[in-house]
Amino acid sequence: MEGSVMHTSDTQVAARQVQYVHMPPQEPQEPSQNVSIPHIIPPAQSPLSPPLLAAGLVAVLAVGALTYWFVLDGNGFTARAEPVRIGIVEFEQQTDAFIGFKEQMTKLGYAEGKDVVYERSRVVPGPTMFDDMKVAIHRMLDEKVDLLWLSLELQAKVGVAVTKERNDTTPIVFSSRFHDPIEYGLAASYRSSGNNATGVTSDLFEIIQKYFEFFKEIDPNIKKIGVFTDGFMVPPIGDRYLQELKTQAPRFGYEIVEYTTAVPPPEAEAEFNRVAQTIKKGDIDALFHIAGHHYERQERGESELAIKLGIPFAVPYEDIPHGGQFSYSDNFTASGAQSAFMVDKILKGTNPSDIPIEYGAKTELWLVMHRARAAGITFPESMRFKAARIFESDAEIPPLY
Known part of the structure; x- marks a missing residue:
């Protein structure tokens, strides 16, 4: 693309939002009959040192900058x-x-x-x-x-x-x-x-770790997780995510099975469909989608593949509207x-x-029940309890973009 x-x-x-600056009210003062006139020092006799004069100039410039950026009303700087x-x-x-x-x-x-x-x-x-x-x-x-x-x-x-x-x-x-x-x-x-x-x-480490834990909760017998990588994903977006998947997988007893291609990006959709047709039940036990791909709605194609294979399918948060059974990510x-x-x-x-x-202060688990059921997947009670959102249909999923 x-x-x-x-x-x-x-x-x-x-x-x-602007912070108002209020001066305390001042009592009016009656003019005094014995007001003394302060002695004004002529410029030539001014005791100000050059550093003090420079400081004064800086203050004047600062006030000028403020009056450029803000307007002043009776209550102080307002906007x-x-x-x-x-x-x-x-x-x-x-x-x-x-x-x-x-x-x-x-x-x-x-x-x-x-x-x-x-x-x-x-x-x-x-x-x-x-x-x-x-x-x-x-x-x-x-x-x-x-x-x-x-x-x-x-x-x-x-x-x-x-x-x-x-x-x-x-x-x-x-x-x-x-x-x-x-x-x-x-x-x-x-x-x-x-x-x-x-x-x-x-927190990339924590997010990948939780995805793998959720796979274990769904099915402790999962061993092989399929991922569409080189030729399908856009490397500058998904490369580090893939690396973290590969790094953490052995700790959970998982093997990452990569599906790759050498076709140019404009042919990615047709190539995805071709490769997907070659994947049979038992080849992989779960599917993980990496964001950033040449085939624009690849997550939708992967959803159909997961249903055909009868396996759980995880996606990043931003792809859940169009595909995937569950997501654990920052709420954008x-x-x-x-x-x-x-x-x-x-x-x-x-x-x-x-x-x-x-x-990110808000990391959430989202479950899409009808997609999981279509693949024969049942989310355990532990996941339903942790989920921030549970959707029964596509119509319930908010349009994220």
Whole structure:
């Protein structure tokens, strides 16, 4: 699938919450008959040292900057004179993260159409996606956005590199979904990125471990887990996820069975259907879907394969609307909302490197009962008890994008 980018300029907004500065009420003073006139020191006799004069100049400039960004009314500083402009570079699959982010910004007091404008560019997974990201980010920086909100670690890595190359300190807030942000080069540490970025990340180790535990709960006899990898997945998205699957599998007594192809991406759907036809009952005991694939709705094809084979099928959170029997992942809407608090701090003056990277606060198990039943799978009571959401039909699953 060829990568492409769509530019939408949502004049979606959010209003800025501003802290009012109130002076205590002052009692009126009667003029005194014995008021002394202070002695005014002529400039030539001023006792101010050059450092003090410099400090005064800095203070004047700071006040000037504030009056540019804020307007003053009878109660103090109330609103920014010009709207905050936030550049968004996103994949369709993370639309719910943006929705959560925008809704939380509104709750923080950022009024729509007044103090913030979201300028969005959408990127499609494929061979040109990194070039598309660079074009979008360069354009936004040229247009002087105040902050970049990047929905996945791929865009974030490009954003950090581009701003460094341009010697640009525009803040970046990101979501990291399929890579550890430290290993991936986004940050020096969780405590401090050491650069102009911060964000919310998934705990990849914990998520893969829980998936494997759930497979054990469904069927302790599972040994072989099938995964469509090289030629089907987009490596920059799914490579680290696959590595973690392979690393943890032996601890659970699992073998990862890979299905690969060398056909070019435009032929991925036809090739998937061909390969799927060759897989027989008993070849694999479970199926795991890795996000980021050339065949756009591959999770749907894998769902049909799991039903044919009568095996459990796990997918990442963002793919559950179109396929999969269960998902255990960060709730993207909640992670997007979590990132809004970081943006709020940055807009109020905090340096991104002073805001620690956080794990997603809301990781959820979702079960899709009718798909499991179609494959002859019964979720144990332990999983039903842990599930945040249980869906009886496709119609009940919220549209995440």
